[in-house]
Amino acid sequence: MSVTFILALILLILMIIIGGKKGFGAYISLWINFTILMGMLLFISWGFNLWVILLVGSSLVLLITVYSSGADEDTILIALQSSLIVMLILMIIIIPVEHINFVQGFAVENSEELEGLSLQIGLNFGQLGVAAALLATLGAIAEAAVAITSGISEIMYHHPQMKLFDLIKEGRQLGQQIVGTALNTVLFGFMADFLSLGMMFAKLHYSFAEIINSKLFVAAILSMIYAFLGVIMVLPITLMLINLRHKHKLNS
Template identity: 25%
Template sequence: MNVISLLVIIFIFISIIIFKNNSFYFISGLFLNIVIFIGYLIAISLHISVYLVTFVSFLLMTIVILYWINGRNAKTKLAFICVIFFLVTFTIVSLPLITALKTQGFSSEELIELANFDLNVDIPFSELNVSIILISFSGAVIDGSMAICSSTYEIYTKNPELTFKELFNSSFNVVIEVLNSTIYTLLFAFIASNFALVIYLQDLNYSFLELINSKIFVGELLVSILTGCAGILILPLSCLLGSWILKKRFHTLY
C-alpha cells in the first residue's frame, strides 16, 4: 500500500464519520468528478472541440455537485441556473482578454525542460488556455453559488412577504460575510500555488521587470486573477438572480 492509497482510505473513513448516511453521495460524487476529468482529457486528446468538451465537462460537474451530492431541490435548481448564467456571461466577457494576453503555450523557462520532447502537439493552445481557466474556477463558482442561493432561499421561505429589494438586501448581508473569508482564501491559495514559481524565477536572477513580463508568471497570475474574480462575482450575481427568481418565478423551481 502506497501513501496515496492510505490517504484515500483515511479520507473515506473521515467522510463516513462526518457525513454518515450522506457520505455515499459525497464520496461517489468525488469519484464521478474524477471520471469526468479523465473523460475531459481523453476527449481533448481525440481532437474534439476544446470549447465543447470544456462546457460539457463543466455542466456535468455542476450536475454532480449540485444534484447528486446536494439533492434535487429548489435550492440546487436555483444555484444551477445562477452557475450556468454566470459561466456563459463570464466566458463572453473574459474571452477577449485571455486571447489578447497570449499566455497560451509553453514559456521559455519550460522549453528548457521539454527540449527532449516533441512539441508538435495537435491541440489549439489558445482554446486550451481558456479551458484551463474555466475548469480552475468551476469549484469556487459552484460552491459560492450554492452557499448564497441556499441562504437566499431560507430567508425567503421564512419571510415570504419581503419585497425584492428587502430580500436582496438581506441576502447581500450574507454575501458580504462570505466575501470577507473568500478574499483571504483566494489570496492564500494564490501565494501557496505560486510560491515555488517565484523562488524558481528568483534563482534565475530575474529582475522585477523581467518577472512581471515573463510568460510563465503572467500565465499563472492570469489564472489566479480570473479565478478570484469568478469566485467573487458569483456571490452578488447569485444574490441578485436568486432574489429575482424567488420573487418573480418561484413556482418554476418546483
C-alpha cells in the same frame, strides 16, 4: 498499497464521520468529477471539438458539484443556474484576455524538460489555455453559488413573511460575507501554488520586470483574477434569479 490509496481511504473515512451520507455523496462526486475531467482530456486529445467538450464537461462538473451539496431542489436549481451563467460570462471574458496576453503553451522555464521533444501534437495551445483557465474557476463558482443560495433559503425558511426587498437586502449582506471568505480561499490557494514559482524566481535572481513579464507568473495571476471575477459575479446573479423566481411564484 500506495500512499495515494491510503490518503483517499482516510479522506473517505473522515468525510463519512463528519458529513455522514452527505459526506459520502461529496466523496463520490469528487471521483465522478475526476472521471469527467479525465474523459475531457481524452476527447480533446482525440481531436474532438474543444469548445463542445469544454461546455459539456464544465456543465457536468457544475451539475455534479452543486447536486452533491445535498441542498433542497429549489436551492440546487438556482445555484446551478447561477453557476452556468457565470461560467458562460467568464468564457466570454477569458477568450479575448488569453489571446491578448498570449500566455498559453509552455514557458521559457519549461525548455529544459522539453528539449528533444516535439511540440507538434496537433492541438491548439490557445484553446487549451482557455479550457484550463475556465476549469480552474469552476470549484470556486459552484461553492459560492451553493453557499449564497443555501443561506438565502434558510432566511426564507425562518422568515416566510419577509418582504422581497428585505430578503434581497439580507441576502446581499450574507452574500458579501460568503464572497469575502471565498475570495480569501482563492487567494490562499494561489499563494500556495505560487510559493514554488516564487522560490524559483528568487533563486534565479529574476528582476521585477522579468517576473511580471514571465508567462508562468502572468498565467497564475490571470487564473486568480478569473476565479475572483467568478465569485464576485455569483452574488448579483444569484440575487437576480431569486428575485425572478419570487416574482414568478407571486404571479402563478
